[in-house]
Amino acid sequence: MITLCIIADTHRKHRQVTIPPCDLLIHCGDFGYFERDDRANLEDVDAWFAEAPAKQILCIGGNHDFMLQRREFRFTHAHLLEDTTFEYCGLRIFGSPWCPDLPFFAYHRTEPQLIETWSRIPSDTDILITHTPPHGILDLPYGSETHVGCPHLREELTRIRPRIHAFGHIHHSHGRHEEANTLYLNTAVVTGRDLEVTNPPVIVQVPEGQTASQPNIDCDYLGTASEKSSRSKINSHNQVCQPCR
Numbered sequence: 001m002i003t004l005c006i007i008a009d010t011h012r013k014h015r016q017v018t019i020p021p022c023d024l025l026i027h028c029g030d031f032g033y034f035e036r037d038d039r040a041n042l043e044d045v046d047a048w049f050a051e052a053p054a055k056q057i058l059c060i061g062g063n064h065d066f067m068l069q070r071r072e073f074r075f076t077h078a079h080l081l082e083d084t085t086f087e088y089c090g091l092r093i094f095g096s097p098w099c100p101d102l103p104f105f106a107y108h109r110t111e112p113q114l115i116e117t118w119s120r121i122p123s124d125t126d127i128l129i130t131h132t133p134p135h136g137i138l139d140l141p142y143g144s145e146t147h148v149g150c151p152h153l154r155e156e157l158t159r160i161r162p163r164i165h166a167f168g169h170i171h172h173s174h175g176r177h178e179e180a181n182t183l184y185l186n187t188a189v190v191t192g193r194d195l196e197v198t199n200p201p202v203i204v205q206v207p208e209g210q211t212a213s214q215p216n217i218d219c220d221y222l223g224t225a226s227e228k229s230s231r232s233k234i235n236s237h238n239q240v241c242q243p244c245r
């Protein structure tokens with residue numbers, strides 16, 4: 001089995017997240033928070049990556065990761081995906097950092113740009129990593145009934161049909177959802193106004209030897225039990241955290 005450990009939205013709290021032994025560690029963006037000490041934070045994330053018990057580390061930027069977008073910092077111990085594919089044990093993993101609706105933040109794209117960007121995601125992608133959720137899936141901010149994920153990404157997913165789609169961004173909607181043979185995972189580890197680390201890493205096991213030509217990868221979501229206990233800690237102080245919500 002290939003063990004994937006997937007997280008997002010550490011927002012400077014990465015040292016509070018314990019990574020279990022895994023083959024592939026995936027971070028779906030938002031290492032920083034409003035450009036506060038970005039370089040020092042990213043250097044520490046890189047050192048933390050080096051210590052992680054993972055054979056390979058992949059990541060993308062998020063709407064807070066200005067320095068990554070400007071290419072002013074590059075990880076030494078992780079591979080940054082920016083509309084690119086990384087192949088690992090026959091799994092084709094595509095990462096894209098872009099977000100809708102946040103024009104003053106990093107990795108923002110307009111609707112026409114997003115339509116173009118998502119249209120370039122290869123159809124043979126097994127695991128898709130984005131920062132934004134697709135519209136309507138694990139994309140509800142705290143206390144809101146308004147879905148804020150990207151509708152154009154949702155539309156394009158009917159073509160791509162990845163086995164796993166991992167993202168973060170909407171902290172309150174951490175969890176899993178299965179639909180049309182895709183396992184959707186919102187892997188944000190922080191919640192609430194104070195960005196407390198409340199959610200554990202999501203662990204998914206994928207049988208070895210699968211390739212893009214064998215699309216039916218079985219996935220076990222192993223985070224359920226610990227996720228429930230963590231979620232019970234989330235209290236009424238949990239509020240909308242703009243702009244990640």
Ligand SMILES: [Zn+2]
Binds near residue numbers: 009011030169171
């Ligand atoms: Zn965030």
